[in-house]
Amino acid sequence: MTKIGVFLCNCFGEIGQVIDLESIRKRLESDPAVDFVTVRESLCLPGDAAEAHARIRERGIARVLLGACSPYGRMEIVRLGLAKEGVDVRTVRAVDLREGCAWVHGKDPRGANRKAANQIDMELAFLRNTQDSKDVAIAVRREALVIGAGPSGLSAACGLARMGFPVHLIDRGTAPGGTLNRVTKSYPTEEPGPQKIAALVDETGRNPLIRFYGKTNVASVKGYAGDFKVSLAGPEGNTSLRVGAVVLATGARLLFPQGLYGYGKLKGVITQMEMERQFATGKPACRSAVFIQCAGARNAERPYCSTICCPLSLKNAMRIVDEVPGAKAAILHRDIMTPGSVLEAYYRRALHKGVRFIRFDAERPPEVRGDGQVSAVEVFDAISGKTRTIETDLLVLSTPLVADPESAALARMLEIPVDRHGFIAEVYPVHPVETRNDGVFICGTARWPVSSDQAMAQGEAAAVKAASFLGRQTVSALTMSRVPGTKLGHATANAEACTGCGNCVAVCPYHACRLQRTGQRSVSRVIKVRCKACGSCASVCPNGAMQIPEQNYRVTGEMIRRAFREVR
Amino acid sequence: MADHKKTVLVVGGGVAGISAALDLAAGGHRVHLVERGHDLGGQVARLDKFYPTDHCAFCPLWTEIRRCKEDESITVHTLSRVETLEPREGKHQALVVESAPVVEPSLCINCGRCETACPKGVAKPIWEHAYPPVYLIDRDRCGDCRACADVCPTKAIAFDREQRKIELDVDEVIWAAGFDEVSLAPMKEYGWGTHPDILTSLEFEAWKAEAGENRGKILRRSDRAVPRSIAFIQCAGARDLRLLPHCSAVCCMHALKQAQWVKRRTPEVDCVILYTDLRTVGRDYYEYALRDFNGNGVRLVRGRPSMIYPLPGGGIAVRYEDTPTGKREIRKFDMVVLNGNLQSALPLRPVPGAGPELTGEGFVTAASVSCGFVMEPADVTESAIQASSAALRSILGTKG
Numbered sequence: 001m002t003k004i005g006v007f008l009c010n011c012f013g014e015i016g017q018v019i020d021l022e023s024i025r026k027r028l029e030s031d032p033a034v035d036f037v038t039v040r041e042s043l044c045l046p047g048d049a050a051e052a053h054a055r056i057r058e059r060g061i062a063r064v065l066l067g068a069c070s071p072y073g074r075m076e077i078v079r080l081g082l083a084k085e086g087v088d089v090r091t092v093r094a095v096d097l098r099e100g101c102a103w104v105h106g107k108d109p110r111g112a113n114r115k116a117a118n119q120i121d122m123e124l125a126f127l128r129n130t131q132d133s134k135d136v137a138i139a140v141r142r143e144a145l146v147i148g149a150g151p152s153g154l155s156a157a158c159g160l161a162r163m164g165f166p167v168h169l170i171d172r173g174t175a176p177g178g179t180l181n182r183v184t185k186s187y188p189t190e191e192p193g194p195q196k197i198a199a200l201v202d203e204t205g206r207n208p209l210i211r212f213y214g215k216t217n218v219a220s221v222k223g224y225a226g227d228f229k230v231s232l233a234g235p236e237g238n239t240s241l242r243v244g245a246v247v248l249a250t251g252a253r254l255l256f257p258q259g260l261y262g263y264g265k266l267k268g269v270i271t272q273m274e275m276e277r278q279f280a281t282g283k284p285a286c287r288s289a290v291f292i293q294c295a296g297a298r299n300a301e302r303p304y305c306s307t308i309c310c311p312l313s314l315k316n317a318m319r320i321v322d323e324v325p326g327a328k329a330a331i332l333h334r335d336i337m338t339p340g341s342v343l344e345a346y347y348r349r350a351l352h353k354g355v356r357f358i359r360f361d362a363e364r365p366p367e368v369r370g371d372g373q374v375s376a377v378e379v380f381d382a383i384s385g386k387t388r389t390i391e392t393d394l395l396v397l398s399t400p401l402v403a404d405p406e407s408a409a410l411a412r413m414l415e416i417p418v419d420r421h422g423f424i425a426e427v428y429p430v431h432p433v434e435t436r437n438d439g440v441f442i443c444g445t446a447r448w449p450v451s452s453d454q455a456m457a458q459g460e461a462a463a464v465k466a467a468s469f470l471g472r473q474t475v476s477a478l479t480m481s482r483v484p485g486t487k488l489g490h491a492t493a494n495a496e497a498c499t500g501c502g503n504c505v506a507v508c509p510y511h512a513c514r515l516q517r518t519g520q521r522s523v524s525r526v527i528k529v530r531c532k533a534c535g536s537c538a539s540v541c542p543n544g545a546m547q548i549p550e551q552n553y554r555v556t557g558e559m560i561r562r563a564f565r566e567v568r
Numbered sequence: 569m570a571d572h573k574k575t576v577l578v579v580g581g582g583v584a585g586i587s588a589a590l591d592l593a594a595g596g597h598r599v600h601l602v603e604r605g606h607d608l609g610g611q612v613a614r615l616d617k618f619y620p621t622d623h624c625a626f627c628p629l630w631t632e633i634r635r636c637k638e639d640e641s642i643t644v645h646t647l648s649r650v651e652t653l654e655p656r657e658g659k660h661q662a663l664v665v666e667s668a669p670v671v672e673p674s675l676c677i678n679c680g681r682c683e684t685a686c687p688k689g690v691a692k693p694i695w696e697h698a699y700p701p702v703y704l705i706d707r708d709r710c711g712d713c714r715a716c717a718d719v720c721p722t723k724a725i726a727f728d729r730e731q732r733k734i735e736l737d738v739d740e741v742i743w744a745a746g747f748d749e750v751s752l753a754p755m756k757e758y759g760w761g762t763h764p765d766i767l768t769s770l771e772f773e774a775w776k777a778e779a780g781e782n783r784g785k786i787l788r789r790s791d792r793a794v795p796r797s798i799a800f801i802q803c804a805g806a807r808d809l810r811l812l813p814h815c816s817a818v819c820c821m822h823a824l825k826q827a828q829w830v831k832r833r834t835p836e837v838d839c840v841i842l843y844t845d846l847r848t849v850g851r852d853y854y855e856y857a858l859r860d861f862n863g864n865g866v867r868l869v870r871g872r873p874s875m876i877y878p879l880p881g882g883g884i885a886v887r888y889e890d891t892p893t894g895k896r897e898i899r900k901f902d903m904v905v906l907n908g909n910l911q912s913a914l915p916l917r918p919v920p921g922a923g924p925e926l927t928g929e930g931f932v933t934a935a936s937v938s939c940g941f942v943m944e945p946a947d948v949t950e951s952a953i954q955a956s957s958a959a960l961r962s963i964l965g966t967k968g
Contacts, residue, residue, distance in 0.1 A: 094639070305854045
């Protein structure tokens with residue numbers, strides 16, 4: 001039988017004044033599963049954990065029940081103390097006797113004592129019936145795959161390689177660099193695009209730890225964090241890799257504005273990338289350039305701000321003013337999006353250079369005039385309330401970045417979610433480059449529209465996150481939790497009870513459940529490394545085949561049975 | 569390079585500093601995390617809500633704070649500041665001064681007996697979401713009677729603890745000191761300080777907090793009555809060459825979050841946001857604003873106020889030009905929330921002779937490794953990205 005040790009904290013009377021700890025002690029001591037009950041003045045003060053640990057060791061106790069305070073009080077300090085002494089905190093259960101019983105129910109001591117007794121009984125039921133998940137250890141493949149060799153992918157690959165990890169860097173183009181290769185000046189430093197990534201591109205060729213695969217796509221991905229089996233399709237056929245981590249840096253595309261503001265019909269209506277090309281091959285021959293912001297963005301179809309288009313227009317408008325003699329530039333916008341200090345200063349610079357800014361309302365977009373060639377733009381100036389006509393021979397449409405369908409296909413392969421715009425979703429805003437599939441990291445515009453500088457910072461972030469995973473030789477499934485040592489367990493499938501209905505597969509948010517054919521039937525199998533012990537599968541399984549051993553149905557049932565019982 | 573384990577000094581224990589510290593520790597490096605406050609978490613830990621999820625701001629941070637404390641590679645120095653920092657043989661020698669708390673957090677069990685015993689009412693619980701919860705004694709208003717020390721069951725209260733000076737040899741330094749509110753008192757037109765119902769957005773955040781003293785009720789600060797109307801003023805002190813030329817980047821979303829929250833709690837309150845440009849560049853941010861453009865209840869008015877002043881008969885007048893109509897308006901509001909006056913913390917609390925090189929606007933230049941608001945106005949997501957990137961640059965010893 002499991003031996004349970006119980007520590008009850010008096011908290012210098014904070015608990016003991018309301019909760020009758022002595023009668024709890026007497027009652028628990030008559031329970032055959034309980035080896036000892038110790039009432040202490042405190043459990044969280046220096047030295048307490050060592051004394052508790054000594055008692056646990058002396059009695060050879062497998063499981064511990066603490067009756068003390070709330071986890072938002074000092075219970076975490078108690079658990080941390082025990083963990084530092086070497087106690088496996090997964091064997092420790094805690095009852096909140098202070099905040100949850102003595103303090104809130106201080107005016108009703110009878111009720112407080114009953115609640116305390118019920119909660120203690122529930123946790124004892126847990127400890128009596130809980131079982132241990134069998135842990136699985138996997139060897140981590142000490143190398144990474146980076147998909148996409150634009151600014152974010154390059155900085156991820158170089159970051160990993162500089163930390164000593166071998167990297168496979170693939171791109172569907174022939175050479176690394178991505179869109180930045182076609183940008184003659186990048187904002188806000190005005191450095192030529194290729195120069196910005198020159199050091200990274202150079203390192204890709206020089207660093208023996210980086211292997212670049214041009215014209216290569218991912219054909220398939222199998223496996224999980226620590227051991228992904230990847231098949232690459234390249235010019236020389238398929239290559240198989242086994243990598244510990246994957247960084248997705250596939251970028252995005254600029255919206256092609258067919259039909260918008262006369263694009264495709266009128267000469268002189270171009271996109272930002274076409275303007276870049278004009279600057280690359282000389283200077284645009286124009287007397288005036290008008291930029292229209294949010295062309296195809298912040299509308300019903302694409303209700304988001306693409307971040308980069310305002311600074312892009314600032315840059316190109318200033319170039320027109322600076323480099324084309326006598327030419328003027330105007331930016332028609334809905335809001336100028338230049339958050340921060342650097343971009344706001346850039347905006348001020350454009351104002352000082354004489355770039356004209358006219359705000360329009362989404363309901364009254366500018367109208368383009370011209371016959372074969374753009375001649376003027378008519379815009380209702382939302383600030384002055386007047387309609388203005390700007391003669392121009394060049395109209396630049398600032399179109400948003402849109403998600404690349406290839407990224408969505410990769411996301412499906414890697415079993416990570418995309419948002420409703422098709423960009424790849426992070427696990428939580430506080431963890432912006434991590435995904436729901438451990439070992440898969442995201443960066444750059446595949447994740448969300450960002451500047452090349454931000455994309456490179458994200459690449460570095462993804463490298464650091466991937467490295468901290470790759471740096472471990474083995475990982476055990478039970479450590480695959482954001483807070484080490486706190487994963488409850490993982491689901492197990494009872495193959496005999498499973499009827500292969502697939503409910504668990506449909507409901508698992510982590511793609512940890514799979515149906516596997518064995519002979520005539522399919523049964524569920526759990527990838528333990530991926531399981532986060534959320535219990536979704538267990539709750540939808542009609543046959544009780546899916547269980548988390550720690551919190552199995554007997555545990556839950558026994559706990560519920562004790563939840564509201566009258567205790568003598 | 570790869571196998572060399574470094575010791576890194578991280579200055580600032582907010583989102584940026586915590587994230588950088590955890591990434592460094594995960595890579596096997598040692599970290600000294602220096603935080604000036606009583607606990608980790610910085611400004612974000614004190615926020616009531618978090619955009620764009622509208623979740624509790626503290627919850628996601630709580631895990632990270634816990635991990636910092638749990639990790640044996642991270643030494644957390646709270647109530648601390650870097651006094652000097654000197655280059656030495658390619659490294660840095662730092663002198664960190666740890667102030668002695670009157671209430672020792674490792675001993676305080678949060679029982680509150682000091683609060684009951686204190687005749688001057690200066691023993692108070694720390695702000696609601698601090699972890700672990702402890703009591704603080706305001707020494708400036710304390711009568712020195714020591715009644716609190718006498719009743720403290722764990723001897724957590726002592727008035728004679730001495731500050732500690734710690735010398736650290738570190739390989740790298742990451743600046744992550746975050747932001748502070750800069751006083752709006754010099755900008756008379758905002759009326760800050762003239763009336764209790766003119767608040768900065770951080771003051772309002774604490775005032776309306778679900779865990780705060782009003783338990784989430786939306787009340788006027790002057791008389792605790794439910795306000796009929798609240799004006800949220802954007803770019804107060806920011807994008808303004810007289811005070812802060814930069815855009816503080818977080819305020820548009822912050823105002824939207826607060827206004828939407830007010831409407832959710834108390835739908836009858838009329839909420840108006842007066843903005844210059846509505847900057848919503850992150851994931852889901854524009855759709856967050858769209859709720860209001862589509863008639864969710866918060867009114868968005870493009871315009872910058874020229875004068876805000878308390879009215880003799882009660883209420884606060886806001887004079888502004890409604891730019892779409894071109895009309896000069898004067899409207900009476902019951903409360904005014906000022907948003908924007910956030911500045912990099914380093915110019916406000918410099919490290920004498922030891923700080924990093926700053927731009928004219930007070931942000932850390934590329935000559936040093938930094939992350940979060942001291943590098944460039946940033947929200948939680950941006951700060952977390954910059955923090956990981958700063959961690960990499962410290963590991964590799966590259967700048968910029």
